[in-house]
Amino acid sequence: MSPASPPPKSNRRLRWTLRRGDQLAAVIVLLVLIVGTSIYAWRDQNRRSRSIHIEHVEPLPAAFVVDINQADWPELTQLPGIGETLARRIVESRAAEGPFLDHNDLQRVRGIGPRTLERLKPHLLPAADVETIAGDLSPAEESGS
Template sequence: MVNWRLSQGGWQGRLVEIDRAEPLVAQFEVDINSADWPELIQLPGIGETLARRIVASRETDGPFADNDDLCRVPGIGPKTLDRIRPYLRPMPDVDNVAGK
């Protein structure tokens, strides 16, 4: 009975407006030279097969020189690279690391 009365606006029942925060988008960065395949599949458009190809390429051909070097992996082209680029950790400048 109380619920019915409240649903009919009794006892000064009224709609309350609730301020909601904007939804948060998860932000993360992946280091392509150290991430395992489970980390890599968190990237948009990268499934298990492609993630395993990235790891295999890194193991056979050595570390990626820069993020653009991901295009050497079969299945990653310019469109895929552009889609995942915001999530890739920037690569250090080799000249600065070597002290040149």
């Protein structure tokens, strides 16, 4: 055999194969990964089974309602179809003519008709009794009684 000739084929190792020691190390690393992943999955499953389950209740609808005899104009602008101008008119009417004795009294405000009143009714608290708001009467109504 000359020094420049390649080694015989039977002794030649392919470059992409691993030696026995390297194969053993790779198998050990894979086994450790498999065992570690299995332990993690088992512990995670146990954690989930011990978690607290909360029953959720249907949310209650929150209705926006206003007392027309107490609300200021910014609060009244939250009502459907009521802008700043109309809200200010409601407050001015309440100050000049006294409290609204029922919801239909809102029609005395310029700009509120039957259709607007029907849209507002679901958002209005029931009007207070006359005796409850008797102290709120305007000076014109007090002198007339």
